[in-house]
Amino acid sequence: MALFKNAKKVIDDIEEFFNTVDKGVLVFKEGVNNYLHGNQEAFNNNIAMMARLEADADSLRREIESKLYTHSLMPQLRGDILRLLEEMDDIIDMAKKSLFQFDVEVPNIPAELNQDLILLTDMCVSSVSSVIPAARAYFRTPDTVKDQIHRVYFYEKEADKLAEVIKRRTFRQMPNLKLSEKFHVRYFTLHIETVSDSAEKVADLLSIMAIKRTI
Amino acid sequence: MFFLFITSGLFLGWSLGANDAANVFGTAVGSKMVSFRKAAFIASIFVIIGAVAQGGGTTETLGKLGSVDAIAGSFTVALSAALVIFFMNRYLIPVSTSQAIVGAIIGWNLFTRHSTDISTLTKIVSMWFAGPLLGALLSALLYLALRKLLLILKVHLIILDTYIKWGLIIVGAFGAFSLGANNIANVMGVFIGSAPNIIIDLGVFTLSGKQFLFFLGGLAIAIGIITYSKKLMDKVGNGIMALSAEAAIVAVLTQAIVLFVFSSTSLSVFLKSMGLPSIPLVPVSSSQVIVGAIIGIGLVTGVNEIKFKTIGSIVGGWILTPVMAGLLSFVSLFFVKNLFGLYIGSEAGVDETSIAVNEAIPDNAGYINLIWPGVSLMAVIVLAAVIVYLYKQQKRVLAAERELLEKEKEYNNGQKALTEAEIKAIHIENDFLQNKLEFKRKELVDYALSIVEQKEFLEKIFDELRSVREEKKPEKKDEKLRKLEVDIRQRMSFTDKVDDFNIQVEKMNKDFSARLSTQFPSLSANEKRLAILLRLDISSKEMATLLNISEKSVEISRYRLRKKLGIEKGVNLKQFINKI
Numbered sequence: 001m002a003l004f005k006n007a008k009k010v011i012d013d014i015e016e017f018f019n020t021v022d023k024g025v026l027v028f029k030e031g032v033n034n035y036l037h038g039n040q041e042a043f044n045n046n047i048a049m050m051a052r053l054e055a056d057a058d059s060l061r062r063e064i065e066s067k068l069y070t071h072s073l074m075p076q077l078r079g080d081i082l083r084l085l086e087e088m089d090d091i092i093d094m095a096k097k098s099l100f101q102f103d104v105e106v107p108n109i110p111a112e113l114n115q116d117l118i119l120l121t122d123m124c125v126s127s128v129s130s131v132i133p134a135a136r137a138y139f140r141t142p143d144t145v146k147d148q149i150h151r152v153y154f155y156e157k158e159a160d161k162l163a164e165v166i167k168r169r170t171f172r173q174m175p176n177l178k179l180s181e182k183f184h185v186r187y188f189t190l191h192i193e194t195v196s197d198s199a200e201k202v203a204d205l206l207s208i209m210a211i212k213r214t215i
Numbered sequence: 216m217f218f219l220f221i222t223s224g225l226f227l228g229w230s231l232g233a234n235d236a237a238n239v240f241g242t243a244v245g246s247k248m249v250s251f252r253k254a255a256f257i258a259s260i261f262v263i264i265g266a267v268a269q270g271g272g273t274t275e276t277l278g279k280l281g282s283v284d285a286i287a288g289s290f291t292v293a294l295s296a297a298l299v300i301f302f303m304n305r306y307l308i309p310v311s312t313s314q315a316i317v318g319a320i321i322g323w324n325l326f327t328r329h330s331t332d333i334s335t336l337t338k339i340v341s342m343w344f345a346g347p348l349l350g351a352l353l354s355a356l357l358y359l360a361l362r363k364l365l366l367i368l369k370v371h372l373i374i375l376d377t378y379i380k381w382g383l384i385i386v387g388a389f390g391a392f393s394l395g396a397n398n399i400a401n402v403m404g405v406f407i408g409s410a411p412n413i414i415i416d417l418g419v420f421t422l423s424g425k426q427f428l429f430f431l432g433g434l435a436i437a438i439g440i441i442t443y444s445k446k447l448m449d450k451v452g453n454g455i456m457a458l459s460a461e462a463a464i465v466a467v468l469t470q471a472i473v474l475f476v477f478s479s480t481s482l483s484v485f486l487k488s489m490g491l492p493s494i495p496l497v498p499v500s501s502s503q504v505i506v507g508a509i510i511g512i513g514l515v516t517g518v519n520e521i522k523f524k525t526i527g528s529i530v531g532g533w534i535l536t537p538v539m540a541g542l543l544s545f546v547s548l549f550f551v552k553n554l555f556g557l558y559i560g561s562e563a564g565v566d567e568t569s570i571a572v573n574e575a576i577p578d579n580a581g582y583i584n585l586i587w588p589g590v591s592l593m594a595v596i597v598l599a600a601v602i603v604y605l606y607k608q609q610k611r612v613l614a615a616e617r618e619l620l621e622k623e624k625e626y627n628n629g630q631k632a633l634t635e636a637e638i639k640a641i642h643i644e645n646d647f648l649q650n651k652l653e654f655k656r657k658e659l660v661d662y663a664l665s666i667v668e669q670k671e672f673l674e675k676i677f678d679e680l681r682s683v684r685e686e687k688k689p690e691k692k693d694e695k696l697r698k699l700e701v702d703i704r705q706r707m708s709f710t711d712k713v714d715d716f717n718i719q720v721e722k723m724n725k726d727f728s729a730r731l732s733t734q735f736p737s738l739s740a741n742e743k744r745l746a747i748l749l750r751l752d753i754s755s756k757e758m759a760t761l762l763n764i765s766e767k768s769v770e771i772s773r774y775r776l777r778k779k780l781g782i783e784k785g786v787n788l789k790q791f792i793n794k795i
Contacts (some may be wrong), residue, residue: 140369
């Protein structure tokens with residue numbers, strides 16, 4: 001129906017955007033694993049793919065923004081929606097930045113921390129993977145948003161705890177590591193952690209947006 | 216005269232349109248979902264349709280309260296109501312047109328000593344309470360139903376937005392229809408007794424005198440909407456009704472339904488036929504119903520945007536408005552009757568027949584056939600529209616043609632300038648080629664002459680050498696040899712050649728030489744020659760040979776030339792000369 005043509009195109013773009021963010025964090029997880037296990041070629045592929053996905057997400061976000069304004073859709077809620085998309089775009093930006101940091105700085109990470117760092121990445125990616133269905137729900141069933149975002153908070157907290165454990169182990173139980181290397185490990189733990197922090201931000205925003213829609 | 220007297224009613228209609236249209240389209244326009252132009256157009260059309268088609272019911276109720284039967288009385292009553300609304304609005308007290316008009320009618324009743332029908336008054340006043348209450352109840356139910364429906368349908372937010380946009384337009388149109396139907400009584404109700412007894416045949420339908428009055432009232436409301444409601448619509452969209460789009464649509468729908476229910480004769484008749492109590496047809500305030508609806512939605516969502524102060528001012532308005540309008544009406548009627556000596560209506564106890572003489576209404580209603588005038592008017596309108604369209608189209612075509620012409624002219628000018636430049640360039644090139652040709656020809660001639668001259672010279676040398684060899688006397692031999700040496704030395708001098716060269720160079724650079732003479736008349740022939748040689752990028756060493764002077768002298772000449780040309784320190788002489 002011509003009446004819904006523009007609306008449907010925007011919906012498709014939003015879905016595509018969410019898919020891109022989702023794929024982005026999965027590539028991030030794979031990238032960290034490959035780096036820690038020394039699979040350089042696979043890691044390089046992950047970097048290239050991440051760059052492409054991040055660029056796609058950016059262009060999709062811009063297209064949605066311009067469509068919402070040019071077709072004067074959602075005049076009351078578009079401000080919120082655009083903020084949501086920007087915050088979600090931040091997640092993939094953070095993931096890309098972190099992965100690129102691995103490539104640029106090539107940190108020396110002790111093998112005994114590999115497992116913990118992989119788990120930390122898993123937690124962060126899980127928090128993002130949980131926030132995406134919540135964002136999707138905002139558009140169709142805003143009353144269920146609340147039920148979905150509690151998982152985000154859970155994963156974010158777990159990621160926080162795990163990051164702290166890694167930092168403690170690095171500084172207290174690894175006397176052979178140079179101080180500079182310890183700092184490096186700490187920074188990379190932080191880099192990974194920021195992904196889950198971004199997901200938490202999106203969850204906070206979504207909970208307010210959902211309340212606004214239900215009153 | 217009749218039209219002059221109904222102006223107060225039209226003014227009342229205008230203020231109703233200016234104020235109440237915001238209740239219908241405020242959210243849609245304020246939230247920028249619907250443009251004001253579109254909203255005003257839809258509201259105007261539907262208000263008029265509502266007024267003409269369904270305005271009778273509520274008017275009848277007002278008539279029962281007090282039938283103002285003289286046009287001057289109607290004028291005064293409507294004016295009093297309008298003035299009270301005007302002043303109350305000025306002090307930002309929300310008032311309802313129906314409350315003002317009811318007060319003004321009671322004022323007329325009191326002045327003319329007619330008794331006020333208490334049961335009708337009770338019915339009207341109770342509806343003032345019932346309207347917002349019903350609004351609250353209905354909106355709560357509708358809102359709950361809508362939410363349930365949305366939960367089941369799980370419509371995407373952006374699709375929902377499109378639905379809401381169209382929903383606001385449809386519900387707004389319904390609201391405007393109900394507003395016209397319900398509130399036209401406030402605007403034109405008091406004039407009903409003085410309505411012209413005519414039937415206007417428009418071919419497709421006929422309009423009675425009453426409906427004609429309603430049409431005029433509707434038109435006044437429409438003008439109010441078009442001219443003065445935009446500001447309030449923007450304010451409503453961002454102020455009191457800054458609700459979610461779903462809540463806004465429910466509030467407007469509730470208002471439309473309540474106003475429709477209280478003005479629909481057919482619904483009332485239908486309920487009566489079903490054995491149910493009929494609904495009283497009473498004009499209710501659309502603003503107050505909207506407030507009720509918002510309270511209803513607030514009760515459901517648990518968020519109440521309406522402050523108790525607002526409710527207090529509404530209730531205060533219910534008492535204050537009718538009292539003020541009644542008083543003003545009473546006082547105004549006194550002045551109109553005693554000061555202007557106008558007939559303001561029959562008084563209770565006075566012989567009604569005497570009135571009949573003044574306000575005699577003919578038994579047979581005047582029949583005005585407006586089919587042909589209507590058709591003609593339509594034809595004229597269509598014709599005018601076609602002419603305007605064609606004129607505009609023509610204007611647009613002409614403008615486009617003019618623009619095209621301008622562009623063509625611009626292009627032609629450009630082409631002309633280009634052609635001129637090309638011609639000039641060709642001329643210059645021709646001159647240059649001509650010079651070159653002349654130079655080459657001269658060169659060829661010179662070459663030929665030089666071959667001849669050289670041959671002659673060599674032959675001369677050959678002859679002289681032979682004569683030297685044949686000479687026996689040593690003195691003579693020496694002399695001849697010396698002469699031969701001088702000849703050869705002379706031959707080695709390039710003076711002639713150099714002169715030739717100088718002539719050629721000057722010929723080739725005659726334009727430059729002319730420019731030099733105009734700009735720097737004080738230059739000597741040698742200095743001009745030096746400048747030309749500099750322009751040809753010839754080195755000082757080569758110049759020394761060509762000018763037959765030493766290198767040092769060239770440097771001195773350059774220095775003098777700089778001075779004469781007025782070249783400042785730091786500026787390159789060659790570059791300066793090339794720029795001349």
